[in-house]
Amino acid sequence: MSEHVNITIDDREIKVRPGEKLLWAxxxxxxYIPHLxxxxxxxxxNASCRLCFVEIDGIDYPVAACTRQVxxxxxxxxxxxxxxxxxxxxxxxxxxxxxxxxxxCPANRNCALQRIAKERGLxxxxxxxxxxxxEFELDDSPAxxxxxxxxxxxxxxxxxxxxxxxxxxxxxxxxxxxDRVVTTFNNLPLAELKCNECTLCVDACPVGALYYKREQKx
Amino acid sequence: xxxxxxxxxxxxxxxxxxxxxVQSRQEKSxxxxxxxxxxxxxxxxxxxxxFCREIESRGLDVEIIEVGCIGHCYAEPLAIIDKPGFPPVxxxxxDEGLVHxxxxxxxxxxxxxxxxxxxxxxxxxxxxxxxxFPRGVYEKKVIxxxxxxxxxxxxxxxxxxxxxxxxxxxxSEEPKQVLEEVKAARLRGRGGAGFPAGTKWExxxxxxxxxxxxxxxxDEGDPGAFMDxxxxxxDPHLVxxxxxxxxxxxxxRQGYLYIRAEYPRAxxxxxxxxxxxxxxxxxxxxxxxxxxxxxxQVFQGSGAFICGEATALVNSMEGKMGMxxxxxxxxxxxxxxxKPTVLNNVKTFAYVPLIVNRGAKWFKGIGTPDSPGTAVFxxxxxxxxxxxxxVPMGTTLRQLIEEVGDGLPEGREFKAVQIGGPSGGxxxxxxxxxxxxxxxxxxxxxxxxSGGLVVxxxxxxxxxxxxYFLEFTQHESCGKCTFCRLGTKHMLDILxxxxxxxxxxxxxxxLKELSEDVRDGSLCNLGCTAPNPVLTTLKYFHDEYxxxxxxxxxxxxxxxxxxxxxxxxxxxxxxxxxxxGSCPTEAIYTRDDGLKAxxxxxxxxxxxxxxxxxxxxxxxxxxxxxxxxxxxERKAK
Ligand SMILES: Cc1cc2nc3c(=O)[nH]c(=O)nc-3n(C[C@H](O)[C@H](O)[C@H](O)COP(=O)(O)O)c2cc1C
Ligand code: SF4
Ligand code: SF4
Ligand code: SF4
Ligand code: SF4
Ligand code: SF4
Ligand code: FES
Ligand code: FES
Numbered sequence: 001m002s003e004h005v006n007i008t009i010d011d012r013e014i015k016v017r018p019g020e021k022l023l024w025a026x027x028x029x030x031x032y033i034p035h036l037x038x039x040x041x042x043x044x045x046n047a048s049c050r051l052c053f054v055e056i057d058g059i060d061y062p063v064a065a066c067t068r069q070v071x072x073x074x075x076x077x078x079x080x081x082x083x084x085x086x087x088x089x090x091x092x093x094x095x096x097x098x099x100x101x102x103x104x105c106p107a108n109r110n111c112a113l114q115r116i117a118k119e120r121g122l123x124x125x126x127x128x129x130x131x132x133x134x135e136f137e138l139d140d141s142p143a144x145x146x147x148x149x150x151x152x153x154x155x156x157x158x159x160x161x162x163x164x165x166x167x168x169x170x171x172x173x174x175x176x177x178x179d180r181v182v183t184t185f186n187n188l189p190l191a192e193l194k195c196n197e198c199t200l201c202v203d204a205c206p207v208g209a210l211y212y213k214r215e216q217k218x
Numbered sequence: 219x220x221x222x223x224x225x226x227x228x229x230x231x232x233x234x235x236x237x238x239x240v241q242s243r244q245e246k247s248x249x250x251x252x253x254x255x256x257x258x259x260x261x262x263x264x265x266x267x268x269f270c271r272e273i274e275s276r277g278l279d280v281e282i283i284e285v286g287c288i289g290h291c292y293a294e295p296l297a298i299i300d301k302p303g304f305p306p307v308x309x310x311x312x313d314e315g316l317v318h319x320x321x322x323x324x325x326x327x328x329x330x331x332x333x334x335x336x337x338x339x340x341x342x343x344x345x346x347x348x349x350x351f352p353r354g355v356y357e358k359k360v361i362x363x364x365x366x367x368x369x370x371x372x373x374x375x376x377x378x379x380x381x382x383x384x385x386x387x388x389x390s391e392e393p394k395q396v397l398e399e400v401k402a403a404r405l406r407g408r409g410g411a412g413f414p415a416g417t418k419w420e421x422x423x424x425x426x427x428x429x430x431x432x433x434x435x436x437d438e439g440d441p442g443a444f445m446d447x448x449x450x451x452x453d454p455h456l457v458x459x460x461x462x463x464x465x466x467x468x469x470x471r472q473g474y475l476y477i478r479a480e481y482p483r484a485x486x487x488x489x490x491x492x493x494x495x496x497x498x499x500x501x502x503x504x505x506x507x508x509x510x511x512x513x514x515q516v517f518q519g520s521g522a523f524i525c526g527e528a529t530a531l532v533n534s535m536e537g538k539m540g541m542x543x544x545x546x547x548x549x550x551x552x553x554x555x556x557k558p559t560v561l562n563n564v565k566t567f568a569y570v571p572l573i574v575n576r577g578a579k580w581f582k583g584i585g586t587p588d589s590p591g592t593a594v595f596x597x598x599x600x601x602x603x604x605x606x607x608x609v610p611m612g613t614t615l616r617q618l619i620e621e622v623g624d625g626l627p628e629g630r631e632f633k634a635v636q637i638g639g640p641s642g643g644x645x646x647x648x649x650x651x652x653x654x655x656x657x658x659x660x661x662x663x664x665x666x667x668s669g670g671l672v673v674x675x676x677x678x679x680x681x682x683x684x685x686y687f688l689e690f691t692q693h694e695s696c697g698k699c700t701f702c703r704l705g706t707k708h709m710l711d712i713l714x715x716x717x718x719x720x721x722x723x724x725x726x727x728x729l730k731e732l733s734e735d736v737r738d739g740s741l742c743n744l745g746c747t748a749p750n751p752v753l754t755t756l757k758y759f760h761d762e763y764x765x766x767x768x769x770x771x772x773x774x775x776x777x778x779x780x781x782x783x784x785x786x787x788x789x790x791x792x793x794x795x796x797x798x799g800s801c802p803t804e805a806i807y808t809r810d811d812g813l814k815a816x817x818x819x820x821x822x823x824x825x826x827x828x829x830x831x832x833x834x835x836x837x838x839x840x841x842x843x844x845x846x847x848x849x850x851e852r853k854a855k
Contacts, residue, residue: 044544047543048699050740051700064544067544086735089701089705089731089739090700090701093704093708096704130711176522176694177696177703178692178697180697180698
């Protein structure tokens with residue numbers, strides 16, 4: 001196998017590691033593609049946020065960049081009418097299930113959703129879909145951090161950090177369909193579990209769902 | 219390497235034995251009773267008891283055998299009487315009295331009581347067979363050929379009709395031969411998507427891994443679909459033989475049948491079949507005396523609809539949450555336990571022994587060039603002959619509904635047909651000449667899916683139908699990916715609003731766009747196909763959507779918020795007060811003139827009064843939009 005493969009993204013020719021997923025190849029070359037759920041070290045992609053769509057020459061529908069390995073000669077476009085439409089809808093769907101109050105949020109100005117909005121010219125506030133308005137209880141039992149599920153985008157980053165980084169197995173997904181949540185064993189407060197407050201999960205959270213209390217606004 | 223004709227010789231002995239055994243059984247009269255799940259629901263168990271009682275009390279020597287689905291579910295309970303000297307005759311709508319009569323006149327006497335017969339099963343000079351019916355002209359039984367005609371509990375019945383001879387034949391040749399035949403036959407997967415089975419098998423065969431798996435998908439979670447269950451219950455060895463052939467072709471030594479736990483009879487029959495096959499060395503180590511070994515096990519599924527999806531099914535078998543994964547990698551590369559795995563539907567496997575025995579050319583002689591073979595449907599809804607049917611691919615929907623299903627009952631007017639279960643589409647009259655094959659249905663916006671086919675008439679509201687199916691898929695969404703988790707929820711909310719008359723043109727536009735995005739953006743096929751009922755009804759029945767939102771009117775008089783119940787004074791009779799007692803909320807009162815009327819504030823729209831009003835009056839009607847006509851006489855309570 002050769003040392004690198006040549007691909008073209010948005011007319012830029014780049015050399016990337018063979019076997020690399022398209023998403024990471026782009027990001028590492030400073031080409032932005034929206035993403036929330038992708039984990040570089042995980043070989044099997046989550047592919048659940050559905051934000052990382054791109055167009056690949058020869059494939060007539062948008063493809064999730066986190067699921068595709070680079071191939072020699074691949075020609076990729078990060079934007080197209082179809083891509084933009086899917087990304088906009090996915091983004092707005094996520095926000096219809098999101099407690100949007102940036103000014104009160106610890107992640108303000110350091111938030112993956114805000115970044116996507118900025119990069120793609122999308123509005124955080126929109127009225128295409130009615131807010132779903134799920135109610136959650138805040139878990140502020142740990143000393144250093146807190147978990148506000150009303151801002152969670154179900155990206156799974158905390159679960160990976162908790163299992164692979166901390167090996168604590170505190171977090172997991174629960175429930176099906178619209179009721180899907182990130183939860184703890186028996187839905188117990190974090191302080192009652194063997195969480196040692198390594199805060200790897202907090203650092204992994206791309207939005208303001210897991211946050212340091214010291215950064216809390218109100 | 220396999221020695222020349224050892225499997226064939228071994229098989230021959232087995233076959234002779236089985237044939238003798240079966241023939242000796244056929245020397246006396248036999249009663250075959252359809253006790254598949256639907257027969258049982260219609261009272262097959264009582265019918266069986268009646269037969270036993272009647273036969274015993276007369277001291278007759280008759281064998282009573284339980285068989286699977288005979289395919290004429292509309293006439294359940296069903297039985298076939300096979301008496302030497304007569305053609306086997308099938309009787310329907312059985313009850314105690316009829317059983318008494320048949321035993322007395324036919325089994326004890328010699329009068330087949332043809333007036334009660336549905337059809338004979340062999341050509342004869344006295345009574346028509348099923349093939350002589352209009353339905354029979356179009357029907358082509360391939361994988362259902364022996365369903366309901368064979369004693370599923372005895373492996374000998376299967377062997378005596380040359381069952382497992384395809385296996386013997388294959389084992390005396392190279393594995394590649396089986397693959398070549400299946401490829402040449404262009405067999406496409408019957409689990410819904412129609413992916414070529416040969417392509418899948420070849421990829422698995424080519425893998426150098428020496429641990430491989432063959433899995434049969436019998437999750438069948440579509441509401442209303444029961445053909446996989448029927449085949450498993452009625453002809454279990456056909457499926458087992460297909461799986462063994464596949465294992466031989468791809469080089470697998472272990473296989474599983476993923477059967478939903480709600481199918482206890484299917485599980486029981488398959489388990490019994492596996493045991494019997496093992497005893498005969500048709501399963502297990504050195505099959506038919508060759509060096510080929512393969513064993514099978516049943517895995518009982520948890521019942522979630524999504525577990526029928528290939529990657530979710532594997533996850534669930536591995537003890538993980540039954541949730542889909544993104545593909546590639548495909549299962550043939552990275553399947554069960556990370557090993558190359560072939561996953562096929564029950565029906566897909568059922569074709570394989572027949573293809574190996576009769577050849578690819580025979581198979582391609584049925585159906586269309588791109589979709590060879592047959593399609594199995596369960597006909598339900600507003601259609602005369604409900605039940606399981608098997609027709610060649612390429613049969614048009616019109617032929618299927620009008621000829622095979624004998625059309626709609628008196629007074630019913632065709633409106634739409636929903637094909638492929640909750641992920642399928644609703645097609646109108648103008649699409650009825652579409653030939654049934656994977657690609658034509660897909661083009662029309664429907665899918666073959668699980669083969670559910672629901673016929674709908676003027677009393678079915680297309681918005682309510684779309685909402686009903688979407689409610690199912692939304693409920694079954696695993697929640698992993700954004701489009702399906704949230705998109706189907708918003709679609710459902712919009713549809714619910716429309717059934718209440720809420721919305722405008724923009725709402726319909728949004729519903730259409732969102733449906734398309736869910737279709738294009740979801741991770742797995744549940745989300746990608748969930749919008750089909752919505753998109754097809756929006757396309758073909760746009761006016762019905764418009765009537766709801768623009769006029770607040772449900773043309774089919776179904777959507778509760780858009781109708782009211784009304785007693786037409788000219789039709790109501792002063793001598794009658796039947797409806798009054800039927801009303802659970804005491805909403806019906808007597809007017810000053812002695813006729814009845816409904817207090818709209820109390821009415822909960824339960825439909826009781828309409829059903830209760832005697833047919834000679836038929837005075838209770840539904841009105842939409844829900845506006846009361848101006849009336850002279852009201853008052854009084
Ligand atoms: C939500 C969902 C449910 C499914 N359920 C079934 C099922 O019950 N039975 C089945 O054979 N295939 C089902 N499938 C299709 C399978 O994923 C897979 O394509 C099929 O089993 C492959 O077999 P085939 O090639 O023989 O059709 C389902 C797919 C989806 C997306
Ligand atoms: S998570 Fe991001 S988008 Fe959501 S409220 Fe906080 S800053 Fe705003
Ligand atoms: S808490 Fe944060 S990291 Fe965890 S799933 Fe939710 S958004 Fe992702
Ligand atoms: S499409 Fe639906 S069922 Fe499939 S992975 Fe996404 S959420 Fe789950
Ligand atoms: S529809 Fe039901 S509640 Fe209404 S008047 Fe008739 S019986 Fe009473
Ligand atoms: S049942 Fe019919 S006819 Fe009789 S009182 Fe009621 S509406 Fe009138
Ligand atoms: S990053 Fe690709 S789907 Fe989430
Ligand atoms: S199951 Fe009874 S005839 Fe079909």
